Every structure is written in C-alpha cells, then in structure tokens.
Amino acid sequence: MIPAAFDYRRAANLDEALSLLSDGGEDAKLIAGGHSLLPLMKLRLAAPSMLIDIGRLRDLSFVRDGGDHVAVGALTRHRDVEIDETLRAHAPLLSHVAGQVGDPQVRHRGTIGGSIAHGDPASDLPAACLALGASFKAVGPSGERTIEATDFFEGFLETALSPDEILTEIIIPKATGAGWSFQKFNRRAQDWAIVGVAAVRGERTGISLVNMGPTPLRATATEAALAGGATDAEAAARAAEGLDPPSDLNATPEYRVHLAQVLVRRALEEAGAA
Amino acid sequence: MKVSVTVNGAPQEHEVEPRTLLVYYIRDVVGLTGTNIGCDTSSCGACTLLVDGESVKSCTMLAVQADGAEITTIEGLAPSESEMHPMQEAFREKHALQCGYCTPGMVMAAVSLLQEHPNPTEAEVREGLEGNLCRCTGYHNIVQAVLHAASAGSVPA
16 A cells, blocks of 8 residues: 655754745645554545655654653654653653553654644553643744643544644653553554553542543543542443443444443552552 | 665665655565565564664655665575574574464564563563564464574574
C-alpha cells in the first residue's frame, strides 16, 4: 500500500516548521515518527497535500526535571520515555504506558507528541496524560500557550491544536510515590486496547479510560465517587456512567461498559495497594 | 527528492518520490530483497530492519525520513560469505524457522532486542518479539534461539 502523492518538506528548526505550516495551508500535516499518520495515509484515510517532517528537531526530544513537574519534549520517542530515569521516579505510570504502546519497533519511531496530537481515543498515552493531570505546550504564529489535557481532546482525532500550531512539550506534575496502575485489555499482544484504564492515586487522584468514547476520557463519575468516600467497588461500578463507548469488530458497547467496570476496579485496587 | 543512506556499510544515493516507503526503497531501488513485505500495515514485522542500530518496521517509514541514516538489513548481518551472524547461527542451531518468511524480520528484531536486553528472560524475549508474527506458529524454537544467542554472547550488528 502506497500513500497518495504529497509534497515533502523537512524543517531544520521550529521556526521553519511553523512557517512551512502556515504556508502549507489546511492540507499540510506534520510528521514526526509517522506511526499514527503513515498507516492512515497508506489506507488513504488521510491524504495530506504536504508533509512537514519535524522528526529532526532534536531540541524537542528531552526529559527535564522541572521541580514540581517533569517536562517531556514532544519529539521524545516512546522508547526514550519508557527508559527515562526521571520519569520512572516521578511519573512511573507514563514510562510504563510508553512501554506498552505497540511493539518495540513502533516504540523506536513513535513520539509522545505525535500520539497526543493524533488524539486517538484508542491510544494509551493520552489516557496516561489525563490521569496524571498533564498539560501541553503548543507554539503557533502568535506565540506559546498551555492547554490542560482535560481541555485538549475535543472529538474523534480532533484536538484543541489549531492547524498552524505545533505541540512542543508535555508537562507532567510529579506523582512521586503515588499509587498507579495501567490496565490494557486486548486480544493480541501488539493491538490497541479494547478498553484500557490509567489510574493515579496519591495527593491527586486521576482515573482515565482508553477506547470508551470518541476521545480519550476521564472517568469523572468514578473520580467523584472516590472523592465522596465510596469504596473501590462502588466507584468502579460507575466507570462508564454517561459514556457512549464505540462498537467495532472487537466489542459491543455493552461489553466495553462491563470491561471498563472490571478494569477500573482492578486499577483502583492495584493503585490503592501502593 | 534525493535520499542518501548507508545500507550495510555501502553508501547509497537515489532520487525517490517522497511517498516511497523504506521497504520498497530497499527492495526495489537498492535491490536487497531479503527484507520481506508481509502485512504492509505495521503489524507482522516481516519488514523489520535496523535504522541507526534499532529495529524499525520499514513499511511504516518513508525513505526520505531515513535520509542520512545507517541501515542494516538481513544481508548485512553476516561478517563474511562463509560466516553467519551469531543470531543467524542460533536460528539454525535451534531450528527456529519453518517456512522462513518471518525469519529475516525475526532475526533483525532479535538482534535489536539483545542490544537493549543482553541477558533477557524467556518472558522478555517473548515480549520483545511481540511485533513479529510467525504464521507457522514456530515461536517456541525462535525464543530458544534468541536465548541461545544471548547465552553465547551475541555480537552487535
């Protein structure tokens, strides 16, 4: 399978990427590792007129200890997130989840920023960012802004990024010593989750869901129940409240609701035991 | 668009369409057909090769993205015509192939795996090869081969 033809430009720095993006028009797309975009292009579900390759903006591949948070550059590959010692110490959920994305070959190419900006409800890293209370830095022609993860995912493969903005940095509040869990239910090792759950329990509690709606989601009813003193089992029973999970070859909505309740209970127990 | 890469130590420079996938570039332009195309959807791992020493599914990378990289394919592993790479030797020793279609990708993924985990457990080998499918379901001997290569002290690619 070959993608439709496109113009290819390689950006040498962030400024050049921004100007290529504003010149390229609405059909221009950024490519980093390409592990979300290229499969769509090969299936001709996406046919951008121009690809702007930001894969060489090495300045955007980093993990920095920012005191009360850890800053992760958008171009940091899943493999580098997985093995980073700072993240393992202060946000172990994120490094663990990065190690669960796809398979080793995918993790050698895919980037955290690409996964977030793609906004796929079936992806693992957006859910981890929601559970951790992350925020995202984006740069556009009018400067830089910070978007909370909870405000970022707007619809199926739609995010709060405007077409001329570039996601540059993921800011993860430190969750040092907090309990955490990631539950990923799939049939084949390398598949997307049929349903997934990311949980953090500590000074801040965050529970989020993979593949339970059109966007990566927080399990708000479960979070509210926990805040109100409910038991883990009571809170888990409310995991799918108000949600409209998708139907596909792997699962019906009813099955997903059941999975979410079971997996949230397991996640709460594992995170609570820490 | 011009692409300059090193493939198995030899510099290559070609004009390619931007949409050319790396695996087609390697097979059709460079002419090395040891790298197989299986699913063509980044699932099966048959097209695995090493880009700057790390395993990559070459059906999910553009040739232009590899510009400047060092690429190693299955043809580039063996040190000479008469000598096999320790991972190839281990695959022969443990009879780790049946039809052989997944083998080039399996070997490349296994070489990359041992670079990251020089002494893996059996579970780590199985997880480390999760991106490679064998339709003969010959996984058992493949896992044994990788463990054998690890215990023998595999050399880096």
